[in-house]
Amino acid sequence: MPDSLFLDGFFVALLHISRHNFPMHSEVTRITRDIAARSRTLRDQYRRDMDLMAAEPVHRSQLSCGNLAHGVASCGSDDKSVIKMMDSANIGIVTAYNDMLSAHAPYAGYPEKIKSALKAVGCTAQVAGAVPAMCDGVTQGQPGMELSLFSRDVIAQATAVSLSHQMFDAVLMLGICDKIVPGLVMGALQFGHLPTLFVPAGPMTSGLSNKEKVRVRQLYAEGKVDRAALLDAEMASYHSKGTCTFYGTANSNQMVLEAMGLQLPGSSFINPDTPLREALTAAAAEHVARIARTGRAPLPVADVIDERSFVNGIVALLASGGSTNLCIHLVAMARAAGLVITWSDFDALSKVTPLLAKIYPNGSADINHFQAAGGTGLLFGELIKAGLMHGDARVCFGGTLEASCVEPFLEKGELRWRPATEKSHDPEVVRSSDKPFASEGGIRLLEGNLGRSLIKSSAVAPERQAVTAPAVVISHQDELKMRFERGELDRDCVIVARFQGPSANGMPELHQLMPTLGVLQDRGYAVALVTDGRLSGASGKVPAAIHVTPEAASGGAIGRIQDGDIISLSVASGELAVRVDDATLMARPHPETPKAAGTVGRGLFQVSRASVTDAEHGACTLFAEPVIDANPEATQIHSAAYEHCAS
Numbered sequence: 350m351p352d353s354l355f356l357d358g359f360f361v362a363l364l365h366i367s368r369h370n371f372p373m374h375s376e377v378t379r380i381t382r383d384i385a386a387r388s389r390t391l392r393d394q395y396r397r398d399m400d401l402m403a404a405e406p407v408h409r410s411q412l413s414c415g416n417l418a419h420g421v422a423s424c425g426s427d428d429k430s431v432i433k434m435m436d437s438a439n440i441g442i443v444t445a446y447n448d449m450l451s452a453h454a455p456y457a458g459y460p461e462k463i464k465s466a467l468k469a470v471g472c473t474a475q476v477a478g479a480v481p482a483m484c485d486g487v488t489q490g491q492p493g494m495e496l497s498l499f500s501r502d503v504i505a506q507a508t509a510v511s512l513s514h515q516m517f518d519a520v521l522m523l524g525i526c527d528k529i530v531p532g533l534v535m536g537a538l539q540f541g542h543l544p545t546l547f548v549p550a551g552p553m554t555s556g557l558s559n560k561e562k563v564r565v566r567q568l569y570a571e572g573k574v575d576r577a578a579l580l581d582a583e584m585a586s587y588h589s590k591g592t593c594t595f596y597g598t599a600n601s602n603q604m605v606l607e608a609m610g611l612q613l614p615g616s617s618f619i620n621p622d623t624p625l626r627e628a629l630t631a632a633a634a635e636h637v638a639r640i641a642r643t644g645r646a647p648l649p650v651a652d653v654i655d656e657r658s659f660v661n662g663i664v665a666l667l668a669s670g671g672s673t674n675l676c677i678h679l680v681a682m683a684r685a686a687g688l689v690i691t692w693s694d695f696d697a698l699s700k701v702t703p704l705l706a707k708i709y710p711n712g713s714a715d716i717n718h719f720q721a722a723g724g725t726g727l728l729f730g731e732l733i734k735a736g737l738m739h740g741d742a743r744v745c746f747g748g749t750l751e752a753s754c755v756e757p758f759l760e761k762g763e764l765r766w767r768p769a770t771e772k773s774h775d776p777e778v779v780r781s782s783d784k785p786f787a788s789e790g791g792i793r794l795l796e797g798n799l800g801r802s803l804i805k806s807s808a809v810a811p812e813r814q815a816v817t818a819p820a821v822v823i824s825h826q827d828e829l830k831m832r833f834e835r836g837e838l839d840r841d842c843v844i845v846a847r848f849q850g851p852s853a854n855g856m857p858e859l860h861q862l863m864p865t866l867g868v869l870q871d872r873g874y875a876v877a878l879v880t881d882g883r884l885s886g887a888s889g890k891v892p893a894a895i896h897v898t899p900e901a902a903s904g905g906a907i908g909r910i911q912d913g914d915i916i917s918l919s920v921a922s923g924e925l926a927v928r929v930d931d932a933t934l935m936a937r938p939h940p941e942t943p944k945a946a947g948t949v950g951r952g953l954f955q956v957s958r959a960s961v962t963d964a965e966h967g968a969c970t971l972f973a974e975p976v977i978d979a980n981p982e983a984t985q986i987h988s989a990a991y992e993h994c995a996s
Contacts, residue, residue, distance in 0.1 A: 374736040376701045384656040388688045390976045395687025399651040403542035408515035410435050420516045428473045438641035441477035441517030445524035450484045452525045452592040455550040455621040466631035472638040478511025480504040485527050490861035492949040498856045499957045501528035502970045508536020519544040519641035530602040531678035535685040541651025544640040547612045548633045551619045552716045553591030559709040562586045570864040591621045594715035596708035601671035607725050608665035609658045610744025614753040618720040628764040657739040667702040667790025670711035670807035681967030696794035703785030710808045710889030714778045722778040726769020730754040735782040797926030799906050802897040806920045808889035814920040816877040819913050820845045833865050841875040843916040847907050849882025850900025851961040851968040854945050860885035894925045896964040902942040909937045
């Protein structure tokens with residue numbers, strides 16, 4: 350491979366790079382096969398649906414004259430002439446732009462930049478639609494957070510509405526954060542006959558360090574600094590356009606998208622408003638035109654995304670210590686592609702995937718440091734060499750994942766790619782697979798008489814990964830602060846935050862609990878959190894068993910826990926249990942689910958709360974119960990997952 354590649358030759362060159370044929374890890378192979386086997390019926394139906402849509406000619410050629418006239422009415426005369434010829438690509442843009450959300454503010458000018466790049470190659474683009482994009486950073490601890498998870502499904506539906514006009518030969522998706530990317534992916538996969546690329550905008554430059562920000566938060570929780578000091582710290586951290594620099598859900602989304610081949614290689618973490626970012630945006634537009642349905646080599650997203658893509662996304666998430674939110678979102682995304690993924694898959698992959706990156710909250714570095722240390726090309730290359738990622742998986746820009754372990758750069762103003770570094774520029778941020786930070790990945794499954802849950806183990810010190818202590822039960826976030834201020838929590842304890850699941854109140858993130866719990870931990874107490882709610886991808890050092898399923902609102906045992914019950918949580922044994930015999934526990938009356946207020950729009954989501962699946966099924970409102978195919982080759986550990994999934 351040459352030292353660098355011009356854009357024009359890049360995609361051709363990728364197709365001719367010889368593969369090393371690294372042997373796959375047997376467990377990764379087994380899990381990939383298990384996913385395919387249990388999903389056979391569902392996946393076959395999905396493929397039939399996509400093939401039916403793909404069999405149609407260029408869709409806008411099927412529109413009536415009146416339909417087409419409406420579709421191009423606002424276009425300039427030049428674009429009208431090109432669109433009605435039917436032989437050049439017309440690209441649909443689905444945007445999550447708003448200027449309240451820092452990560453999405455850069456998208457304001459993207460449609461015009463994309464249109465300009467496409468015009469240069471004889472193609473056109475139209476903004477097909479916009480989707481909501483709420484900021485979880487703004488809504489943390491507020492009533493609006495109860496709409497956050499449901500917004501993902503709304504985004505998926507809005508994406509489908511946007512693409513339903515049948516005007517487009519390919520799609521560019523503009524979205525980055527939390528629920529936005531999963532929703533866009535779900536919508537795109539339902540139009541899998543269309544080639545699709547995601548266009549990132551990148552992270553903000555580094556501001557106040559995440560470690561210092563957390564220190565000030567804890568001081569504020571103790572009453573040692575005032576609100577003005579806290580606000581100064583927060584604004585010094587979140588200070589400009591771009592994603593937040595910690596490794597939360599937004600940046601985890603970008604890691605997963607690239608691992609699944611849905612973005613140009615090396616494009617995830619380039620800062621906004623830089624020449625390289627501008628060049629990558631133009632390159633994405635030009636390339637999607639090359640693979641559009643009107644091109645010589647169309648590449649529909651349904652022909653790219655399969656079980657290998659999702660395994661690659663999960664492994665990249667685990668190896669980098671990414672957000673637990675993706676354990677819900679990837680399940681829902683896979684379902685949109687006709688695939689069934691369980692938490693047992695995450696757990697089994699985590700046991701064989703080493704932790705290769707330390708990014709806050711798993712370490713002190715932010716995402717810009719990760720990029721400087723070698724970025725995605727280095728990480729994916731290490732995982733492919735270790736047989737943990739499918740290097741032969743197809744990617745939406747052509748070729749394979751292995752061939753796309755490259756990094757972009759500018760040379761005399763021209764966009765080029767070169768092979769990604771094979772040696773970390775900072776081993777304290779990214780390491781090789783033979784010298785990992787930990788032998789296992791960042792997320793583990795916990796099971797016991799409370800059901801199934803997940804824990805982000807990578808951010809928790811080894812000595813704190815097992816806690817046995819009396820329960821302190823709360824049913825609302827504000828209760829923790831009140832009990833802390835009354836001095837009731839100066840002891841070993843496990844906070845049980847119940848009625849926070851999708852059926853109860855939409856499953857809000859509970860990140861605002863963590864500064865208080867961090868204070869207690871720093872005072873020397875053994876503390877943990879057990880909840881049927883979610884945590885922010887930025888939540889770290891306090892052990893937290895989250896997404897408890899079944900949730901309290903569905904009759905789960907977490908609803909029967911009482912103050913003083915002994916709770917045991919252990920990463921090593923994979924246990925989450927209350928030390929109460931089953932007969933006694935089940936004999937206790939189950940409390941009523943607190944009624945969700947109808948304010949802040951929550952009343953519009955009553956049907957969602959009533960119909961949503963549990964967290965392990967993706968906390969989703971969009972799909973019917975899947976058909977789970979029997980898999981006689983599955984191991985015992987997976988049999989339990991099948992039973993859980995089928996129930």
